[in-house]
Amino acid sequence: MVGNQAHQWRLLGEEYLAHVRDxxxxxxxxxxxxxxxxxxxxxxxxxxxxxxxxxxxxxYMAGIITKRGCRAVVINDTPNHIHFLIxxxxxxxxxDLVHDLQLGATHCIKTHRESFIxxxxxxxxxxxxxxxxxxxxxxxxxxxxxxxxxxTISAEDELCSFCDMAQIDxxxx
Numbered sequence: 001m002v003g004n005q006a007h008q009w010r011l012l013g014e015e016y017l018a019h020v021r022d023x024x025x026x027x028x029x030x031x032x033x034x035x036x037x038x039x040x041x042x043x044x045x046x047x048x049x050x051x052x053x054x055x056x057x058x059x060y061m062a063g064i065i066t067k068r069g070c071r072a073v074v075i076n077d078t079p080n081h082i083h084f085l086i087x088x089x090x091x092x093x094x095x096d097l098v099h100d101l102q103l104g105a106t107h108c109i110k111t112h113r114e115s116f117i118x119x120x121x122x123x124x125x126x127x128x129x130x131x132x133x134x135x136x137x138x139x140x141x142x143x144x145x146x147x148x149x150x151x152t153i154s155a156e157d158e159l160c161s162f163c164d165m166a167q168i169d170x171x172x173x
Contacts, residue, residue, distance in 0.1 A: 035131040037139055038084040043121040047079035053115035060108040064100050068092060076146045083143040098126045
């Protein structure tokens with residue numbers, strides 16, 4: 001009887017595996033929708049991001065994001081910080097992605113030095129917030145309208161607001 005039960009369990013296991021294989025074949029498995037709103041600041045929050053070459057900077061940064069197996073949905077800035085909405089690969093280490101973005105952006109800026117005369121680096125910190133699928137269009141619109149938005153709210157107040165919504169203690173050490 002014990003041997004018969006083991007045989008039955010093995011058959012059930014094989015049926016299950018066959019079902020999983022069929023599902024993987026038809027559904028692809030390893031699917032993800034991991035969207036994050038990233039904000040990086042210039043060093044000391046200095047107003048050093050130039051309008052003149054920002055399209056080249058965005059394209060360069062989007063290329064870095066793509067090379068890391070992710071997708072830049074939207075990128076926009078103000079003179080002292082850049083917002084991104086990124087569809088992130090499950091295997092991505094976010095701090096490594098930010099490091100690569102800052103390093104690559106610095107390289108791009110150095111090639112356009114005449115457009116970024118005052119640029120002196122990136123801040124060490126960054127802010128990142130997860131986004132639900134239902135929030136994506138609102139966040140895309142928010143990022144696209146940075147210039148208008150920052151006529152009425154400072155970057156510091158904006159970050160505090162994001163932290164409050166995400167229930168993050170902004171002054172945590």
